[in-house]
Amino acid sequence: MNKLNYGLYLNKTSKIFGERGFEVILITVLAMGSLTLLGLFPLFGFALMIFSYGFICLGVKSYLLGVVREQVVPVESIFFKFRVCLKAFCLKVATMLITFLWAIVFLIPGIVCALNYSFASFVMADEDLSVYESMLKSKKLVYGHRGEICVVYLAYFFVTVAILCICGGLAYAIRYYTNIALWIPILIMALVWLFFMVVFVIPYFELMFANIYETLRQEKSTSKTKATESNVSKSSTTKTNSAKKKSTTTASVKN
Numbered sequence: 001m002n003k004l005n006y007g008l009y010l011n012k013t014s015k016i017f018g019e020r021g022f023e024v025i026l027i028t029v030l031a032m033g034s035l036t037l038l039g040l041f042p043l044f045g046f047a048l049m050i051f052s053y054g055f056i057c058l059g060v061k062s063y064l065l066g067v068v069r070e071q072v073v074p075v076e077s078i079f080f081k082f083r084v085c086l087k088a089f090c091l092k093v094a095t096m097l098i099t100f101l102w103a104i105v106f107l108i109p110g111i112v113c114a115l116n117y118s119f120a121s122f123v124m125a126d127e128d129l130s131v132y133e134s135m136l137k138s139k140k141l142v143y144g145h146r147g148e149i150c151v152v153y154l155a156y157f158f159v160t161v162a163i164l165c166i167c168g169g170l171a172y173a174i175r176y177y178t179n180i181a182l183w184i185p186i187l188i189m190a191l192v193w194l195f196f197m198v199v200f201v202i203p204y205f206e207l208m209f210a211n212i213y214e215t216l217r218q219e220k221s222t223s224k225t226k227a228t229e230s231n232v233s234k235s236s237t238t239k240t241n242s243a244k245k246k247s248t249t250t251a252s253v254k255n
């Protein structure tokens with residue numbers, strides 16, 4: 001089982017982001033903007049936003065896979081997964097609930113569970129499997145790579161926190177040297193932080209996860225093909241040996 005090459009993923013993701021970064025940023029803004037607008041609906045807005053999160057997430061994953069595979073994908077396709085909105089919602093609920101229950105037992109099993117199902121949305125977006133099948137295939141894909149995927153998630157987390165700390169420090173400096181109302185620099189830096197997250201951090205890391213998924217999928221597919229070829233070869237060899245033994249036995253009887 002090959003280990004993930006972080007340098008390769010960084011180079012590949014950076015190259016794709018450089019070529020089609022505007023598209024990836026655009027779908028991120030569209031997805032987050034759509035969910036925000038849905039949340040503004042009176043009375044049932046929050047529930048509508050939570051329910052819609054699943055199929056919009058699948059649409060984004062499907063688009064990112066198209067970008068990684070060098071396909072031309074229409075931007076509006078991120079909303080095409082509406083037909084599986086119930087299944088997508090159930091997938092999100094199932095993965096979060098199982099992870100939460102394991103995390104209650106102990107933190108480490110909760111983290112392992114979260115890593116196991118980290119590619120379930122990619123699987124459902126790519127192959128349109130059921131909730132259970134998507135979770136099961138995600139678990140098989142990450143088997144042997146949990147530690148490496150965890151490192152990528154930690155990098156995602158630390159980059160987010162680092163930008164937040166820098167913005168927080170700038171807000172404090174503005175407040176200290178200008179003596180203006182505290183909420184003004186906090187609001188400004190919050191918007192700056194949100195800008196960097198939407199324009200760079202979220203699109204870049206989501207694109208990297210799409211790259212990792214595609215690599216693991218191809219790796220498993222290659223392994224399965226080799227195993228099938230090996231079984232076919234063994235079966236052919238067995239049949240050949242059986243035929244030779246039968247021929248030798250027949251010749252001996254005749255003699």
